[in-house]
Amino acid sequence: MEKTELDLLEEADWLFRKMVRKFVKERDKIIIEGVMLPGFLILKKIIQEGEQRLTDLADELDLTSGAITAICDKLEDRGFAVRKRHNEDRRIVLLEITDSGREFIERNNDIGLNLISVLFSGFSLEEIQLQIDVYRHLINNLEGLAGEILSLAKENENKKDSTIQKSHFLTY
Template sequence: MQSQVNFEELYIQLQRKVSTESHKRLDPLVSGSQAMLLRILDMSGPQKASSIAERMNITPGAVTSLADKLIACGYATRNRDSKDRRVVQLDITDQGKDILRQYKAVVRSTIEQFFAGVSDEDKQHLVRIYHQVLKNIDQQREEH
């Protein structure tokens, strides 16, 4: 029982510290949700808000709010489809690609700092564990 309590306490403590440190380092660029939206646009090209919402597991209204901020900063554009003017798609700008590159670099260096001193073997164990936890989460989501 004691080891379970320690595990839970460590998990909560780790989550808080990672979240706090990540926000400190990354928020000056863009929020995590904004970066995720930019990443989707960068990888998949122009997308409708409804498609992005589905991939991010948020509402189309939340995507619109994120997009408005990105558009105001010059990181994304909102364009009407040439074939169907009712369809509006979001796209990433060159400036958005630049900020996404910066964001990814900060994420990479942050992860390297967080895991300094952790052996490659232990990192591989973590990768296996993370995959299992993600699988568990997906299974629970499907059941509910």
């Protein structure tokens, strides 16, 4: 039996959601010397780009402000990072890596490469490029998704109100 367009869209949607859930579940199992993977990624980013604003880190890693605070607390508790206030704007909180944090990243430098290698194992370079194109397209499609769906829901709600008014009118 040939699948319809709707069948294919529903399967793609289901597999996409399953992949995201599975990735998050597996990611959350990765704890290196008491540091979860997002903390590891934060330290790597600081090494590459210098101290970071907490709000920027939260945005880039798609974390809530509460989650970024909890991760930074753990990094500070382990002695891998320190928070400090921006010199010119005291409202801005920056995260800086410590010498212990640099040693931690150096000691575990192969983790990032192995993570990517395992994740994309078995794909040809052409398939990886196709995935990159698909992910960029999906990210673009996600912009404004909530607004569009909520607008449609509002239209549907208005249809309901209109239907109720018509049926009420017809009963008289």
